Amino acid sequence: MLKKFYKIIIIPYTLFLLYLMFLGMGRTQYEDNLLTVAPVISTINFIKGCISWKDIIMIVAGNVVMFIPFGFLGWIFPRCKELKSLLFSFISAITIVEALQYFTRMGIFEVDDIILNTFGVFLGWMICRFLENKFPRFVF
Known part of the structure; x- marks a missing residue:
């Protein structure tokens, strides 16, 4: 049951995420191509320069x-x-x-985003294994 729902929802969900990554949240095209390749440093700098904990949670936790x-x-x-x-x-x-x-200048190539997003996938994989083991009839 859960698998069928997932198969239906993952494509629209992916398109929604791509929209957010390129056009959402008031994005405009940068004048220059921007990248940050030093792991963790851009996230730490973002947190240091951030005024609101809400923004920190939305961006950092959201990326996971x-x-x-x-x-x-x-x-x-x-x-x-x-x-x-x-x-x-x-x-x-x-x-x-x-x-x-980076190439479209509709965002910044950030290694931290790759790390945080990948951690989210890892958490999802762990949750998936847990659900399959604990609730096999509900999942399939």
Whole structure:
């Protein structure tokens, strides 16, 4: 039951995330191509310069939580049930998306985003395994 719902919702969800990453939240095109490649430093600088805890939670936690559903991709692509394959596929895809943000100047290529998004996928994978083990009849 849960798998069927997931298969229906993941494509619109992915399109919604892509919209947010390129056009949402008042994004405009930057004048220059921007990138931050020093892991963790841009997130720390963002937190230091942020006035509101709400903004910190929305951006930092959002970069994790919004990607949890991709940890369930093994339900659609059997080879993604294995964590190594899932992470390799996801990191490849999210790096392409970050590069597109860079080249279109509709965002910043940030290594921290890749790290946080990948952590979200890992959490999703852990949740998926838990659900499959604890509630097998509900999942299938």
